[in-house]
Amino acid sequence: MAEKMKVALVGIGKIAVDQHVPSIATSGDWELAATVSRSGTVNGVPAFTDIETMLIDRPEIGVVSLCLPPVPRFEYAAACLRAGRHVMLEKPPGATLAEVYALDALARDAGKTLFATWHSRMAKGVQVAKSALAGKKVERGHIDWKENVRQWHPDQDWVFDPGGMGVLDPGINALSILTEVLPAPVHLRSAVLRTPANRQTPICAEMMFSGGITASFDWLKKGTQTWEQRFTTTDGTSVHLLDGGNRCIVDGTEQPVTELGEYPALYAQMSHLIRTGKSDVDLSPMVHVSDIMTLARRKEAPAFEW
Template sequence: MADKIKVALVGIGKIAIDQHVPSIATSDDWELAGTVSRSGTVDGVPAYTDIETMLAERPEIGVVSLCLPPVPRFAYAAACLRAGRHVMLEKPPGATLAEVYALDAMAQNAGLTLFATWHSRMAKGVQAAKAALAGKTIESGHIDWKENVRQWHPKQDWVFDPGGMGVLDPGINALSILTEVLPTPVHLKSAVLHTPANRQTPIRAEMTFSDGITASFDWLKEGIQTWEQRFVATDGTTVHLFEGGNRCSVDGIAQTMSELGEYPALYARMSHLVRTGTSDVDLSPMVHVSDIMTLGRRETAPAFEW
């Protein structure tokens, strides 16, 4: 077996602790060799409080996985690429499309790997849905992506600041699945964005796309959380993805699921990209978010407090 790839995690918050750390720990491909965070650490792993020090002192760390919020991420990613490190980006890959295109150009010019990850594409039922819809024409579809921001982003005000995307932060997960499983691209036709009076980004959104596809995102869902997508093809085939894409049925019949979970699959993909000298920077889910923010009609919602 080839030597493990040394990786540093930047941004030791909830997503890093819940998903990235255990996925690295259980992989035969990876070794968590360092962390960068103002306050978070991982037991037994060398910790740094600034990226430049880590890059200067740890030349053997070849990959940096960025888990911090999207607005400050560009500067960290650019520093890593300038230092000759491969870079893995949490979703969304940046605050703007232009900055991710710039990072992609930097990586290509330096011969480095850049991976814009979409963890929901790695959900266990997504590839079964994609296979069932391959070569078909979509007649209609609907997405319900409804969860409780107080549960998943407790007191994280950045999600409601410019660049935080509001409900489109979880909603982009649904859009990453949509752009993976549909046989042909769709585009936005209209959207309504419900933005709290005291916040900058929406807390609910309704969207209409081409090919008869609609979507409803809600960040105030109490009780059972809902992450579902259903598509109907012109030949009558019905594909239902639920539990965030981790279960799939076709015409009511449960499909065989992939074995790896979302984040282990992301790290397996990153290992392949690094070892083969390639990149994966698909920005189609982020393009939809940009379109929603551009075309969306704003409506004022009640003020939101934690």
């Protein structure tokens, strides 16, 4: 059996605790060897409060997974690459497209793997939907991505600060699926963003893309949360993704799906990339977000408080 790779996890917040830590713990490829966080820790794992100290003190750790918010992430990622570490980026991979292109160049120069992850692409039904749409022309489609920010990002003001993206933070998950399953690319035609009077980023968004694709994102959804995408092709094929892409219905019939969950699949892919000497830095979901922020009309929404 191959020796497990040592990984350091940076940013011990909700997503790290809920997804990254258990995915690493149950993997045969990985050992969580250190954490870096101003306050968060993982029981039994050596903890650091700054990245530079960890990189100096733990040279045997060859991989760093960054889970901190996107705005400060560039400096951490650049430091890790310059120190000869492979780097895994939570979504979105950065605060701007330019900085991720810069990280990609750094990784190539260093001969290290850079993985810009999109966890929703690893949802169990996504590849089934992609196969069902392959070789077909999508006539129309609609996305409903509606959840409660108070449940998923409680008291996390950074999501409403510049760079936090607001509702486009979960919305980029939907866009990552869209750009994975469609047989041909689409581009934004128009959008409307509603931003709370006391915040910097939108809480609701409506979008219209080429190819008959529309989308509705809402961060104020009470009750049952909705993460669905529906597509109809010119030959009449219907594809319905539910539960964030974890269920797929084709022409009214539920399809068998993969067993591996989103974050375990990401870590399996990171292991594969490192072992094969490759990187994966697909920025197409982030391009759509950038286009939305560029083209959208702005409307004021009521002030938002936690």
